[in-house]
């Protein structure tokens with residue numbers, strides 16, 4: 250397994266946000282975490298990227314224990330994140346924003362820049378535009394493009410469809426699939442369970458800080474309980 254999350258507990262002060270999450274992501278997979286608001290999806294991603302510390306449990310990545318590794322080092326070993334809320338640099342151009350994603354690399358990022366523009370033609374058209382003047386959907390693309398510039402082994406995506414118009418939602422999900430086809434493993438957190446399950450290989454259902462189900466994504470799409478709780482009961 251590329252990423253192994255073993256029985257992790259995470260607290261915010263006295264509040265237990267994660268109460269023993271165990272999950273795995275294999276090389277080449279798209280794995281999605283679904284669940285209601287507050288179930289612990291974002292916290293799980295933040296713990297993998299090193300933004301939150303563990304109270305107990307362990308995280309292994311690419312053969313090593315990274316439980317205590319600081320976040321900036323996790324980027325260097327291959328964990329890339331496009332954060333919820335995007336976090337792009339508003340006063341920098343699109344191209345400068347993309348290049349910031351490659352800051353820690355010593356080789357020439359020209360190839361990855363070309364690939365980012367190929368995946369997101371809209372960013373290529375707007376390469377000189379200030380990040381802060383891009384639309385919500387464009388900023389989302391920019392955040393994903395920037396994360397890819399670091400050539401991550403796994404890409405962590407937190408609600409990439411949030412706030413996007415329906416047409417853009419489709420587009421973002423097909424781009425995630427394309428990123429995966431090109432070799433990047435993806436761990437995806439989504440409110441939009443239907444779409445997430447359609448592109449994922451496997452999924453975990455989280456409820457109040459625990460995993461209550463894990464299965465191939467196609468199986469969960471047909472699961473009556475999952476349909477009733479997360480897929481609008483259709």
Ligand code: ATP
Nearest residue numbers: 261264265266284285286287288289290291292293
């Ligand atoms: P959402 O889809 O609403 O973002 P989520 O599944 O991603 O939900 P988390 O954001 O991981 O859930 O939250 C898990 C629990 O931790 C919730 O009960 C939440 O209120 C709590 N929590 C999250 N961030 C903080 C914080 N900074 N301080 C205190 N409690 C927090």
